[in-house]
Amino acid sequence: MTTVFDIHGGIHPPEEKSLSNPGEVLDAGIPPTLVLPLSQHIGKPPTLEVAIGDRVKGGQLLAAAEGLVSVPLHAPTSGVITAIEPRPVPHPSGLENLCVELRCDGEDDWLELEGFENWQSEAPETLVASVRAAGIAGMGGAGFPTAVKLLAPQRAPMHTLIINGTECEPYITADDTLMQVQAADIVLGAEILAHILGVERILLAVEDNKPAALTAMQAAAADAGRVCEVMTFPTKYPSGGEKQLIEILTGKQVPTGGLPADLGIVCQNPGTAVAVKNAICEGRPLTDRIVTVTGRALARPGNYRTRLGTPIDHLLGVAGFEPKNNRRLIHGGPMMGFALESADVPVIKTTNCILVPTEQELPTPPPAQACIRCGLCAEACPASLLPQQLYWYARARDQEQLERHHLADCIECGACSWVCPSHIPLVQYYRAAKGMMADSRAEKIRSDRSRGRFEARQERLEQEAAAREAQRAARRAAAQQKAAQGGADDPVAAAIARAKAKKEAAAEESGES
């Protein structure tokens, strides 16, 4: 096995992974209605292809991609479109978004799907188009359209594909489960991705707290059509952060402000690899995913295969939610997930976990105390930042120092807040400070732009003035010449001409000012 590297900082929160029984997939069923937000990802929303009252089949296109960074939307089952209107979607700020409501008929009647018989002989561009048409977006974090990531070789050659099966957040076992039950599909998906990207190396990264997934992945890698290296490394949060994982596996750091692609590396999530395999081999769009529904406020926590658009309410019902003694509903994991105010929002492509803890399990934080500058946060920070300084400067709104202390390199992993003995919600301050910096950057761009406009106008005016000056000089010269010529035979006429020329020049001058 190849050597792995260590990263700075990191923490070991209780893993709580066994609670959701990784390795077993349960079925969340078909809910009465699905709510499908048009835009589930970074980028432009797609354009609608259906209207209220339309009957649709599973896999049917509901909205088509619009532009490069856009992802189409498909029906996860058959039914009737009953509404197209703004609805609340999972978002930290309780955002509303245009959604398609699909009343399911329970038939689950699907379109005929058709994949590539022989993808190895297809051109990468063709396969990228299919990935895009299947509506695949990164299923781990930000939900970046996968097809866009696959265009990286257009800028520079890529050499390594990493399938990130780290899943370092406590509680979540969706990828763990997927690796146990669909290892072969993940490896096949990775091979397809590698073919598209033209990379030499495939790394399958699994943290060492998932022995079953590791064994399954090793077996699948051994059967693969090409060399896939399975790499394992010690469990530590946040090893699964893209930048952290790259350092662990390669010892290299993604340069600040850059992308893994700058190092010739592309990272994908196991769920995305399976979605790519489904899209290419079967022509199946991305319409479901595994969601870890967990927490001690549930009677039946587990990993549920869930159709996208399933209301979280429904999912909680299936998993046996007992509201007594619970105050929080978390979309994502306990470290980086965000709290939802209401369960009346749908599962989207990035919903890897729904966490409903009891108060004993994850107590509501006590009020923050003073920062004692103990430095535990700096010890924990995987980005080698000084969180206590960032906190100080964020409170002082000192943008210069925030920049000097590299606020922009904070990945908001929450390790600093987790260790802080004074319970200071550090990440909250960093988000606010980043927002403030973004605002003032936008402000600066605006003022730069208006300064640019002002300068352009100034330049134009100067050019015009210069042109007029040149004209005037030419005219004056002509008049003088005429006067000089005339002067030879008629001094009076010459004098009049001179005066006229002078007057003309004066008139022009005053007219301009």
Place this chain on the structure above:
Amino acid sequence: MSFLRITSPHGHGPLTTAQVMQTVLLATLPGVVVLTWFFGPGTLINILFGGAVALACEYASLWLRDREPAPYLSDYSVLVTSTLLCIALPPYAPWWLVTTGILASVILGKHVFGGLGYNPFNPAMVGYVVLLISFPLQMSTWQAPRGLGEVPGLGDSVTALLTPGAYDGVTMATPLDLLRQNKGLLLDDLYAQAPQMVQWAGIGWEWVNIEFQAGGVWVIYGGVFTWHAPVGMLVMLGLCAAAGFDSGSSESGGSPLFHWLSGATMFGAFFIITDPVSGATSNRGRLLFGALVGLLLYLIRVHGNYPDALAFAVLILNFAAPFIDQYTQPVTYGHRPQREDEE
């Protein structure tokens, strides 16, 4: 149904600020026990009396500053300040000395700057220096150690605290005093002449230092603070002492071992310069901070005119801490210069 909206992370580690402070308090115990063994219960009485004064003072300051006292009092930080100051004070100090020191520490050292976390100077050392400048005589009398004089009992200690005039203990120059005052004797002769000097440093003092070191190592092991500042200080102090130790002439500054085990060395290294608020921020910065304290400590000890140099060294470096921070910021992820072979 409406759920609570709180930002991530949603879990929290086990450590609280109160626990951090309690750990530090607990770690002073071995040193205090040895102090008590050699010099009697004076320090213990100081700590108890000082703690009560400190709590009252903290309460009053918070009340005056219009803060809710309970959450601040429950973080134990004021007890850490008062305990550290009282350990540094001479045992059998009168009540007004202890009280003045505590008031200076808590009010001048902390609250005028905005309370815990905002104080640029180590509060205990602020109190100590105020006393040293105002009452040099009382601050430089130290009880003779067990074996060389009678160790006072509990009753004497309380008398010494409450009715200062009525108590007259046996005092004696400390080894550090001896070394500084003696300019005529060879070091070996000094050791032979002065009963309080034994093979390493001085009776009592060496064990006090060893115990404070043990407590400090325990705190570092518990992850409450890092090793950088203590190691920086002790290494630098050792280097300076080695350079100044001309195998024991009358001008000699004392051996490294003498300096490590004398006066407030270990107490300072593990309990004073590790104060995170007034020290340097990054680990590299702490290493440098410690080293500079070690250097100053040596220079003031050998060439200065005070019973010990720790407080001055620390306060001067507290001034310098923000500058140290400027130049010791760790390299953030992704800011490492790219090597050629990484391309």
